[in-house]
Amino acid sequence: MSSVIPTSRIGVRSIAGVVGFLVFVEFTSGILQGYYTPLYHDIAVFLGVPDPELNWLEAAQLAASAIAVPAFAKLGDLVGHRRMLLISTGITAVASLGLAFSGVFWLFLIAWAVQGFYVVWLPLEIAIVFTRSQGHETPSALTRRSAGFLVGALEIGAIAGALSSGALDGVAPLPVLLLVPAIAVVICFFVVLFGIKESADAVARRAIKSPFDTGGLILITFALLGVTGGLSLLRLDGPASVWPWLVVLIGVALFVPFALYELRQREPLVDVRLFRSSSLWPVFVTAGLFGVSVLGAQVPLSTFARTDVDKYGYGLGATAGQTSILVGVYLIALVAGAMLLPVVTRWIMPRIALVGASVLVALGYLLFLPFHTGYTQVLVNMLIAGLGSGALVAALPAAAASAAPLDRTGVATGLTNSVKTVGGAIASAVFGIALANPNASSTNTAGTLSGYYVVWIVCGLTAAVCAVLLLFVPKHAFADASS
Numbered sequence: 001m002s003s004v005i006p007t008s009r010i011g012v013r014s015i016a017g018v019v020g021f022l023v024f025v026e027f028t029s030g031i032l033q034g035y036y037t038p039l040y041h042d043i044a045v046f047l048g049v050p051d052p053e054l055n056w057l058e059a060a061q062l063a064a065s066a067i068a069v070p071a072f073a074k075l076g077d078l079v080g081h082r083r084m085l086l087i088s089t090g091i092t093a094v095a096s097l098g099l100a101f102s103g104v105f106w107l108f109l110i111a112w113a114v115q116g117f118y119v120v121w122l123p124l125e126i127a128i129v130f131t132r133s134q135g136h137e138t139p140s141a142l143t144r145r146s147a148g149f150l151v152g153a154l155e156i157g158a159i160a161g162a163l164s165s166g167a168l169d170g171v172a173p174l175p176v177l178l179l180v181p182a183i184a185v186v187i188c189f190f191v192v193l194f195g196i197k198e199s200a201d202a203v204a205r206r207a208i209k210s211p212f213d214t215g216g217l218i219l220i221t222f223a224l225l226g227v228t229g230g231l232s233l234l235r236l237d238g239p240a241s242v243w244p245w246l247v248v249l250i251g252v253a254l255f256v257p258f259a260l261y262e263l264r265q266r267e268p269l270v271d272v273r274l275f276r277s278s279s280l281w282p283v284f285v286t287a288g289l290f291g292v293s294v295l296g297a298q299v300p301l302s303t304f305a306r307t308d309v310d311k312y313g314y315g316l317g318a319t320a321g322q323t324s325i326l327v328g329v330y331l332i333a334l335v336a337g338a339m340l341l342p343v344v345t346r347w348i349m350p351r352i353a354l355v356g357a358s359v360l361v362a363l364g365y366l367l368f369l370p371f372h373t374g375y376t377q378v379l380v381n382m383l384i385a386g387l388g389s390g391a392l393v394a395a396l397p398a399a400a401a402s403a404a405p406l407d408r409t410g411v412a413t414g415l416t417n418s419v420k421t422v423g424g425a426i427a428s429a430v431f432g433i434a435l436a437n438p439n440a441s442s443t444n445t446a447g448t449l450s451g452y453y454v455v456w457i458v459c460g461l462t463a464a465v466c467a468v469l470l471l472f473v474p475k476h477a478f479a480d481a482s483s
Contacts, residue, residue, distance in 0.1 A: 021195035028188035030157020038324040041306040051303040055432030061116035062425030073414020096182035123413035147398040151338035166324025216269035219258040226251020231429035279403040288419035293459035295424025330382040337390025358467035360388025366460035
């Protein structure tokens with residue numbers, strides 16, 4: 001078996017044939033992921049809460065996403081990936097509109113959490129792409145390269161969103177600014193409705209008579225609520241209280257009966273048997289640890305940039321516009337990482353490419369420890385981390401699809417996003433606790449510098465662990481056999 005992927009035989013026409021209008025869906029997803037980031041400080045001021053409280057918005061959204069992804073991915077395998085893509089887009093549109101009309105924290109929190117259904121888009125799209133690519137001689141390589149284009153569209157949308165919000169800040173009231181991404185999602189709904197056809201996957205059609213795993217959904221919901229709810233109680237009651245730790249332990253313990261229950265199901269919500277695969281388990285664990293930085297660190301990076309260095313002695317004191325440039329550079333690096341992945345895997349094995357990407361993420365965040373006092377220093381750190389993150393965002397779902405059975409592509413790609421969002425949700429909650437300022441007031445809204453150190457160390461070390469874990473993947477995993 002050759003370690004070199006014959007991607008030279010994959011042309012733009014082949015990619016366009018399997019991707020189609022899915023590019024616009026990911027562009028819209030990018031707008032959602034980039035537009036709000038420069039505005040986080042303004043959102044905190046609008047809602048009347050300190051900056052660290054916004055970590056709980058992310059924790060709630062990621063927890064909701066972690067529940068939604070396995071459910072929608074499984075339903076995609078059962079009743080059609082395009083159908084579930086349409087439903088999730090409709091839910092996201094309603095929640096995005098709700099943000100513009102939520103003037104209090106708890107309403108905003110609910111709408112923000114439900115908006116997290118957009119996270120299911122990419123795994124559903126990868127499943128559609130993989131089934132469409134089965135007529136090609138190298139379906140895994142075509143899927144990987146198509147995933148790179150989808151992630152590229154996502155990051156271009158994120159760049160457009162970040163730069164747009166930075167430019168519009170101050171032009172109109174915040175509720176009006178929040179309507180911009182909502183309108184984009186509404187347009188996306190009609191693109192999916194009229195522009196995307198259902199995948200003609202015969203295996204999924206045969207599975208349509210299988211019942212949905214409601215019991216599994218209930219168990220994993222309570223498990224995730226236990227973990228994230230316990231972490232929320234830690235923020236309120238403090239680490240000295242025993243009750244938050246007890247709730248966290250109950251949540252963790254519930255994963256055991258969930259796994260045992262899933263093993264008994266013919267069509268489980270989460271096929272835990274996939275974790276036994278030597279090619280898949282490191283991918284899933286890597287995705288979970290990767291979620292710590294790519295999802296959990298978004299709010300801290302934005303609020304650190306906006307923190308007034310003259311007032312607090314740390315931060316960059318950046319405006320929304322300057323923060324949007326930071327975010328834009330980070331996202332450009334993500335695009336570059338995603339687009340370079342198929343090029344790099346022409347010369348080295350995909351497994352080694354993933355290891356290298358993880359090392360870049362670790363290096364980028366650990367560089368924050370000595371270098372965080374200047375705008376250029378932070379820019380360079382985010383550029384390095386962004387290159388590795390972009391490659392991982394594109395590679396992980398494609399790698400899971402390549403290593404999974406054909407009738408489990410939706411579940412496998414969904415699992416990568418599920419564990420990634422679980423990692424991000426837990427990290428967001430932990431970061432919220434670490435950044436909490438005991439001296440917070442209406443005039444002191446910044447997180448603590450020690451808390452930011454915790455964020456950078458955790459993100460760097462988890463990425464380093466990813467690199468080590470991927471060394472355990474079989475040598476030729478995720479590669480097509482040479483023809």
